[in-house]
Amino acid sequence: MTADPQAQGTALAEIDAFIERTADERLADYLEFLRIPSIGTLSQHDGDVRAAAQFLVDRLKKMGFENVEASPTGGHPIVYADWLHAEGAPTVLVYTHYDVQPVDPLDLWKRPPFEPVVENGRVYARGAADDKSHAHLHLWAARAWLETQGRLPVNLRIVFEGEEESGSDHFDPWIVANKGRLSADLAMISDTGFFEGNKPAITVGLRGLVYMQIDVTGSELDLHSGSFGGNVQNPANALATIIARLKNDDGSVAVPGFYEDVRELTPREREEFARMPLDLENFKHDHGLYELFGEPEYAPLERRGARPTLDLNGIWGGFQGEGSKTIIPAHAHAKVSCRLVPDMDMERTFQRVRDFVLSVAPPGVRVEINKLNDGMWSRTPIDHPYVQAAADCLEDVFGERPYYLYEGGSVPAGATFSNVLGLPVLLLGFTQPDDQAHAPNESMRLDNYEGGLRTLVRYWQKLATTNR
Amino acid sequence: MTADPQAQGTALAEIDAFIERTADERLADYLEFLRIPSIGTLSQHDGDVRAAAQFLVDRLKKMGFENVEASPTGGHPIVYADWLHAEGAPTVLVYTHYDVQPVDPLDLWKRPPFEPVVENGRVYARGAADDKSHAHLHLWAARAWLETQGRLPVNLRIVFEGEEESGSDHFDPWIVANKGRLSADLAMISDTGFFEGNKPAITVGLRGLVYMQIDVTGSELDLHSGSFGGNVQNPANALATIIARLKNDDGSVAVPGFYEDVRELTPREREEFARMPLDLENFKHDHGLYELFGEPEYAPLERRGARPTLDLNGIWGGFQGEGSKTIIPAHAHAKVSCRLVPDMDMERTFQRVRDFVLSVAPPGVRVEINKLNDGMWSRTPIDHPYVQAAADCLEDVFGERPYYLYEGGSVPAGATFSNVLGLPVLLLGFTQPDDQAHAPNESMRLDNYEGGLRTLVRYWQKLATTNR
Numbered sequence: 001m002t003a004d005p006q007a008q009g010t011a012l013a014e015i016d017a018f019i020e021r022t023a024d025e026r027l028a029d030y031l032e033f034l035r036i037p038s039i040g041t042l043s044q045h046d047g048d049v050r051a052a053a054q055f056l057v058d059r060l061k062k063m064g065f066e067n068v069e070a071s072p073t074g075g076h077p078i079v080y081a082d083w084l085h086a087e088g089a090p091t092v093l094v095y096t097h098y099d100v101q102p103v104d105p106l107d108l109w110k111r112p113p114f115e116p117v118v119e120n121g122r123v124y125a126r127g128a129a130d131d132k133s134h135a136h137l138h139l140w141a142a143r144a145w146l147e148t149q150g151r152l153p154v155n156l157r158i159v160f161e162g163e164e165e166s167g168s169d170h171f172d173p174w175i176v177a178n179k180g181r182l183s184a185d186l187a188m189i190s191d192t193g194f195f196e197g198n199k200p201a202i203t204v205g206l207r208g209l210v211y212m213q214i215d216v217t218g219s220e221l222d223l224h225s226g227s228f229g230g231n232v233q234n235p236a237n238a239l240a241t242i243i244a245r246l247k248n249d250d251g252s253v254a255v256p257g258f259y260e261d262v263r264e265l266t267p268r269e270r271e272e273f274a275r276m277p278l279d280l281e282n283f284k285h286d287h288g289l290y291e292l293f294g295e296p297e298y299a300p301l302e303r304r305g306a307r308p309t310l311d312l313n314g315i316w317g318g319f320q321g322e323g324s325k326t327i328i329p330a331h332a333h334a335k336v337s338c339r340l341v342p343d344m345d346m347e348r349t350f351q352r353v354r355d356f357v358l359s360v361a362p363p364g365v366r367v368e369i370n371k372l373n374d375g376m377w378s379r380t381p382i383d384h385p386y387v388q389a390a391a392d393c394l395e396d397v398f399g400e401r402p403y404y405l406y407e408g409g410s411v412p413a414g415a416t417f418s419n420v421l422g423l424p425v426l427l428l429g430f431t432q433p434d435d436q437a438h439a440p441n442e443s444m445r446l447d448n449y450e451g452g453l454r455t456l457v458r459y460w461q462k463l464a465t466t467n468r
Numbered sequence: 469m470t471a472d473p474q475a476q477g478t479a480l481a482e483i484d485a486f487i488e489r490t491a492d493e494r495l496a497d498y499l500e501f502l503r504i505p506s507i508g509t510l511s512q513h514d515g516d517v518r519a520a521a522q523f524l525v526d527r528l529k530k531m532g533f534e535n536v537e538a539s540p541t542g543g544h545p546i547v548y549a550d551w552l553h554a555e556g557a558p559t560v561l562v563y564t565h566y567d568v569q570p571v572d573p574l575d576l577w578k579r580p581p582f583e584p585v586v587e588n589g590r591v592y593a594r595g596a597a598d599d600k601s602h603a604h605l606h607l608w609a610a611r612a613w614l615e616t617q618g619r620l621p622v623n624l625r626i627v628f629e630g631e632e633e634s635g636s637d638h639f640d641p642w643i644v645a646n647k648g649r650l651s652a653d654l655a656m657i658s659d660t661g662f663f664e665g666n667k668p669a670i671t672v673g674l675r676g677l678v679y680m681q682i683d684v685t686g687s688e689l690d691l692h693s694g695s696f697g698g699n700v701q702n703p704a705n706a707l708a709t710i711i712a713r714l715k716n717d718d719g720s721v722a723v724p725g726f727y728e729d730v731r732e733l734t735p736r737e738r739e740e741f742a743r744m745p746l747d748l749e750n751f752k753h754d755h756g757l758y759e760l761f762g763e764p765e766y767a768p769l770e771r772r773g774a775r776p777t778l779d780l781n782g783i784w785g786g787f788q789g790e791g792s793k794t795i796i797p798a799h800a801h802a803k804v805s806c807r808l809v810p811d812m813d814m815e816r817t818f819q820r821v822r823d824f825v826l827s828v829a830p831p832g833v834r835v836e837i838n839k840l841n842d843g844m845w846s847r848t849p850i851d852h853p854y855v856q857a858a859a860d861c862l863e864d865v866f867g868e869r870p871y872y873l874y875e876g877g878s879v880p881a882g883a884t885f886s887n888v889l890g891l892p893v894l895l896l897g898f899t900q901p902d903d904q905a906h907a908p909n910e911s912m913r914l915d916n917y918e919g920g921l922r923t924l925v926r927y928w929q930k931l932a933t934t935n936r
């Protein structure tokens with residue numbers, strides 16, 4: 001396409017006018033989508049989940065997308081569609097999901113969750129934010145271009161999942177199986193939101209994961225702690241010893257080489273982290289934390305997004321009931337996981353932890369460690385042109401420069417797009433922080449919705465002229 | 469009574485003759501006792517447990533004991549009786565129990581467990597060894613004296629429990645409530661047996677116990693390990709750190725002052741320990757141990773009987789299921805207990821562990837430690853005249869000097885007699901090592917039974933002339 005600023009301006013003006021004049025129709029269409037109780041985890045709603053997929057398929061077909069289908073997965077279908085006629089322009093893989101959380105406890109909802117109402121500039125309904133808002137505004141961003149310009153400025157591949165709230169069991173296999181038709185330049189996940197204070201934000205980092213189990217065995221059966229205490233290595237004590245040696249007193253990980261491949265934050269990244277307002281007292285209060293604790297040389301948001309961790313997720317062995325039982329447990333177990341950041345390798349990290357665990361294992365017990373699963377990190381540099389293009393559009397629409405967020409966890413789709421497809425991943429979403437996703441009285445601010453729509457139509461245009 | 473050797477010899481000869489001529493009657497009486505299915509844990513056998521108590525009450529009354537009663541406890545009765553007419557002679561508190569273990573798995577029994585048979589010099593039945601053998605031979609030892617001599621050479625207080633196999637819930641309160649009528653010079657517990665190879669043995673030591681729980685709390689609820697990993701002290705990791713610091717690499721306890729009050733073994737005691745044959749390979753095989761591990765400067769039997777310990781009995785926190793769940797547990801817990809030896813104080817030991825736990829607790833979590841229960845150690849010196857008197861009688865009857873055993877555990881009655889009544893405790897029992905107590909096809913060797921009877925009648929005589 002042309003980079004002629006005047007033509008671009010004209011196109012945008014037409015698109016904004018379309019957005020203005022279709023406001024009522026779009027809201028009605030959004031509410032219709034929200035009336036479908038597509039609760040993916042409850043089998044009595046299987047038909048509703050299919051209906052929500054069909055809602056999307058119908059509209060994608062109508063506006064001119066190709067290869068539109070509710071693609072079977074073994075569970076709920078993935079809605080796929082593409083529009084690939086922007087020759088020379090980048091291809092964006094767009095991800096959202098159309099399934100929603102269950103609604104219990106129902107009695108805490110002020111109105112029925114699938115009878116959406118508009119009040120105080122918000123739409124209240126289950127799924128209004130998470131994640132039907134994004135599915136719907138992606139539909140309308142594409143429609144605004146196609147209906148006013150007869151084209152999209154970029155190539156789009158739509159992947160809308162139906163099992164995000166129920167574990168994404170069939171997502172990875174589907175992506176692997178369909179890898180051949182998913183080539184793209186960028187994966188955009190729209191399932192996140194703005195920073196505290198409803199400040200625009202782009203999520204550019206996700207941490208990876210290596211999840212392990214340590215099993216320590218001392219004897220065939222539990223032993224009487226009187227008869228055998230003093231004569232055997234207690235596997236629960238041995239496990240505690242191993243665990244204790246994995247970390248230093250300051251919270252850092254003691255596994256040799258653990259940090260070797262960690263990419264340090266750039267000065268720009270640290271600057272952006274420092275710019276983010278975080279009220280620590282509110283943060284602790286909101287999340288039921290008593291105290292913060294972590295590597296002293298990093299700020300809390302850096303520790304969350306840009307530093308690897310090692311944490312026990314569970315530990316068990318022996319007697320757990322009320323009162324006392326005088327046994328030496330036959331075996332003890334721990335679930336241990338590491339959050340990974342660039343440029344750590346999942347397998348190499350596992351091997352480092354494994355080798356260290358086996359090297360510090362006390363005598364007299366048998367120690368095993370196995371990897372249960374892993375997930376790739378993803379990080380897109382702030383100064384990546386696609387990121388800056390998104391930042392420009394957000395600033396243009398919302399009037400302020402966005403924050404750059406690094407999630408501490410692994411968004412499964414993000415890991416998959418990064419890992420399986422090798423794509424840079426950008427998480428661009430528009431929900432306000434108090435959206436009450438997963439809780440009663442979920443809502444979506446309509447100004448965030450509309451601003452998101454205007455951001456997306458601008459982003460597609462901007463991407464078309466952005467050099468990679 | 470007189471210490472006239474000739475009179476003593478005459479009395480013993482008459483008693484031995486009584487033992488000879490009543491062999492059939494005694495065996496029949498023993499089998500009658502064994503036919504009562506006094507399984508204390510199963511309420512459908514409550515009547516049988518009462519019948520077993522009545523069996524004892526009837527016989528104690530008939531032979532001339534006084535204050536005979538099935539004393540109510542809130543659970544199964546304690547059979548109490550006394551004979552206190554041996555003026556100037558010591559008073560012995562005799563303990564056994566008349567309840568028996570359940571019989572599952574029933575299909576592994578060669579004959580019905582409550583239809584005793586004599587075969588190969590053994591009586592096979594549930595309770596034949598544990599502990600009706602001892603209850604019954606105590607009855608007959610007293611009867612042999614009373615029926616042939618019209619008197620006992622010592623004063624006896626009989627305490628036969630009915631809840632030993634079901635937790636002894638009412639034993640301590642009963643002892644405390646009846647403390648006034650339980651004055652004695654020695655507590656004799658008959659609920660143990662001979663050493664490997666059916667070698668006569670006296671148990672002179674029991675370890676005490678302090679049982680604690682450590683609770684570590686990090687946040688109000690479980691946290692997402694991605695969102696919070698790196699910013700909070702993980703309470704399960706913190707617990708492991710605490711536990712690890714409680715012990716040294718060689719298996720010794722790292723709590724300051726822990727060993728301060730430990731009474732070292734005398735040269736005589738170490739000599740007796742060294743005399744005991746223990747085949748370590750068999751020992752490991754018999755108990756399903758893979759390896760022995762403990763303080764290197766002590767032998768395994770010394771570590772079991774004469775050294776204190778610290779062991780985890782259980783640990784738990786967070787996710788324990790299959791697969792992975794990425795949480796930072798809100799809290800984590802451990803059951804920790806110490807086995808105590810002379811002259812450790814229960815409360816002081818608890819305080820030492822508590823203070824150390826709190827001093828090594830990492831920052832960022834809340835740590836609590838509470839004592840759940842405790843039990844007193846007991847040790848009677850090998851050269852105590854009452855012990856040597858028992859050793860003489862065993863040698864006289866069985867032809868060899870006994871071994872002196874130190875149990876690693878706490879026999880509840882032993883701790884109670886030591887703790888509440890302040891008595892020296894001697895554990896004198898006669899079951900053979902392969903009695904299969906608690907298992908199918910339990911048996912009692914009749915030669916052990918008869919030897920036990922002859923040992924007891926001699927011991928009462930010997931005690932009467934033993935200077936304390």
